[in-house]
Amino acid sequence: MKSDKSKYYKLLSEKYPSVRSLTREIINLTAILNLPKGTEHFMSDIHGEYEAFCHILNNCSGVIREKVEKLYSETLSREQIKEICTLIYYPSEKLSLIKKSRGTDREWYETTLEQMIEIARVLSSKYTRSKVRKAMPDDYAYIIDELLHAQRDEDDNQVRYHNNIIDTIISINADDFIISLAGLIKRLAVDRLHIVGDIFDRGKSAEKIIDLLAEHHSLDIEWGNHDILWMGAACGSEACIANVVRNSIKYNTLNTLESAYGISLRKLILFAEKTYPTLSPMKAALKAISVIQFKLEGQIIKRNPDYKMENRLVLENIDLTDGTVISEGVKYKLNDTFFPTLNPENPYELTEKEQAVASALRESFVNSHRLKKHVEFLYENGSMYKIYNGNLLYHGCVPLDKNGKLLEIELFGERLSGREYFDMADKVARLAFFESGRQQIGLDFMWYLWCAPNSPLCGRNIKTFERAFIDDKSAWREEKNPYYDFYYQKQTCEMILSEFGLGAESSHIINGHTPVRTVKGELPIRADGKLLVIDGGFCKEYHSTTGIAGYTLIYNSHGLRLKAHHPFRSVEEALGENRDIHSDSEIVETEKHRMMVLDTDSGETISKTIDDLKTLLTMYRTGKI
Incomplete structure (x- = not known):
């Protein structure tokens, strides 16, 4: 017997010092294997909607x-x-x-x-x-x-x-x-809760959701692009901070920013009022932080040519003499030509006062104790993807090329695709928080993960500048990664599952990120049932687009069931009228035989433990230990 194995069994014998204790544990574990599999609950894209999230969590999707x-x-x-x-x-x-x-x-x-x-x-x-x-x-x-x-x-x-x-x-x-x-x-x-990304932004109480999740007995989180944005902000990325502040002003979620996390906007608002005096204070603040954001993003793009995001260098294509900008090779009329802090010779350089605002915000973010605690929770319980009981969970996309093959991406001197790319992204995202010596690489990459067309958390070409300063909506079109065309095909999903080491027959991809437009006939079940989109649709502004309040997923010992939810009205109505969220249930897949613990990841671990215990039992009986 190899020495390491011998040491292992000697340590195991300390826990089970007799044949009787070993026999009892083998019987206990074998009995557990024959219990029904616990229920898993999948939720995604909560977007700060605390009341609706809390209700669905309380009723366990019905x-x-x-x-x-x-x-x-x-x-x-x-x-x-x-x-x-x-x-x-x-x-x-x-x-x-x-x-x-x-x-x-x-x-x-x-x-x-x-x-x-x-x-x-x-x-x-x-x-x-x-x-x-x-x-x-x-x-x-x-x-x-x-x-x-x-x-x-x-x-x-x-x-x-x-x-x-x-x-x-x-x-x-x-x-x-x-x-x-x-x-x-x-x-x-519910035995296990899966949050498939995007806890933050749009709704008013993301911090309450994280406080609630922190009390849950068993969960995992697959980071969404909005989560990674806030994580990057907490790590000190000024570009991520500018995006967080801009979103908070735009979606009127300043309570989370100021009251929950203690982020002061005073310096930004004072600067904005003086710089854009014709605008109301909050509109001025929105414009001021937008310009700061575009400048900081330009600096990152120029610092990282590997990102291949030069098409987002919009500020250098502004012509204030005729009030136009060139975007994606097309000239558009600007709806606003007042950019007093823009230097045509160096458009991505912050003015001294803009830098003072950015530095003050950074100081406020990195020193927020509650935000740091919440981000630590996201790192400890989260990751870029999760493989659990034969299913693959991720928020955004697996980047593909125009032929539907895994897209090879060159970053940090490596050419990566598929699972290796996800693993690298997970590793670098942790650098921003845990490795101060290499932090700039991680900080820049957090922003990349938030909004890059080839980011596995985003997968589209975000047109923030165009949506803010161009009225012609043809400039707003955001091209998506080919993944979002190919993920309807069973062959593509089976290829992705195989890439992550999963068998195609019984495994599924659980995907968030993109609202299912039910009113337009879209279905959450794709690729002959191999991929399920469960964007929760909690965000109220999506309800008119989707026609429902999104989907959640239940996976119990009998199979998979999608739950389509109607909008949640209020806790007051739930209490006073005993009003529940109405949910329509759709069976995705029914197991031929009821799934037991034996059929799960936990069951595999228990089975290996039983084998080790039986080996130890033999060693006891033969006198080897």
Whole structure:
């Protein structure tokens, strides 16, 4: 036996020092393999819409309502089912409302507790008792465990025991117990949460979403281009900072910037008011930060010829004498010719006052403790892509050439494509935050990932300048990477899955980034079911374009189901009227045989552990250890 293997088994023997302890663990792990696979919940493109996100997270894209309806459709009215669901989603708020509207008596508490215990019992059935116990709130773990597993016996001793516990709970602190039960139900409903990018921008409360995600028991995040933009800003990229500030002003999300993260815009606004005196303060600030942004972006493009983004060097093509600009080889009329800080001889150089604004903003971003904490969370729990239980998750695209083949991209002296390109992007993105000695490379690359046509998080030629300063909408057209044409083809998706080491037969690509325009007949299921677009559509401004409030995905032991959601109105309506988000369910794929833990990534790890334990058992019995 090799020395490293011998050391490994000796260490393993310290954990399992006897044949009996080994046998017990082998039996336990083998039993776990034969439990149903846990439910996975996929969400994407949340864009700061906290209330809608929170509701879909609470109702697990309708999973909880489905369980309640299955249990009580024949014994409870529709309104009673809706109320128990709302109580699970928002226990504190709903309890308060019920007490104010009609009051709560002993009978109500008995009935409600019995119903919630039964719901928790059903949801816990696919997990080991140990795992359920770990999911319980510490203060009530023993009590809940007893209630979930009380069984009838000949003399009904367990039933009496159960009833006595309920009576004691009601007499002491039933509200707190209901809140704890609701939390357990939601935790048991979903075993793993996947966020496939874009938590930030457009909506007003991205910071609340991250605070909520930080409390989740099991999740991963695939970075979106809006996430990487904020990460780059927190790392100190002035170009990323300018984009974040510009988006915040444009989408009126300054509360996140100023109140949540403590970013001061005072110096920018004072500079803008003096530089653009005919505009209102916020319009002046928007113009000022836009010009600063275009200058900083030009500096990055010139610093990094490998990016091949020279077509975005627009400022040098402005002719203020005739009020025109050349974009993509075409001359357009400008809708604004007042650029007092633009030096035609060196258009990408910041003036002294612009640099002072950029430096002040940078200081504010890198010293925001809450933003740093949130970005650390994104780095710790996030990545460019994720392979999980046979599925490939990423936000944007796998860059392809015009023939549908993997696009070879030259960066940092290397020619990369496909998975190698994603891995390199992940590595360099971490340089910006963790490696101060090589930080400029990482800082520039964060901006590249945000908006480059060949970025795996973007994949289109963003026309920010044209949309701001040209009225002719033909200049606004943003050419996309060929990926967005080819990803309808099964052959292309199978090629991508193979590139990431996945078999084509049972694997899928889970993709975000692009809203599904349902009103125009677009479908989220593409390439004969090999690729699923789950842009959440949470952003309210997209609702008229998409026709719905986007898609989420549920993957349980029976298969994959897409959930199409109608717009969420408000928490007030959800509480007062027991109004849930209406969701239409579409089966994507049904497993021929119910998936067990054995069929998952976790099951593969457990199986290897069992093999090692059996080897150790043999070594015990033969006297080798």
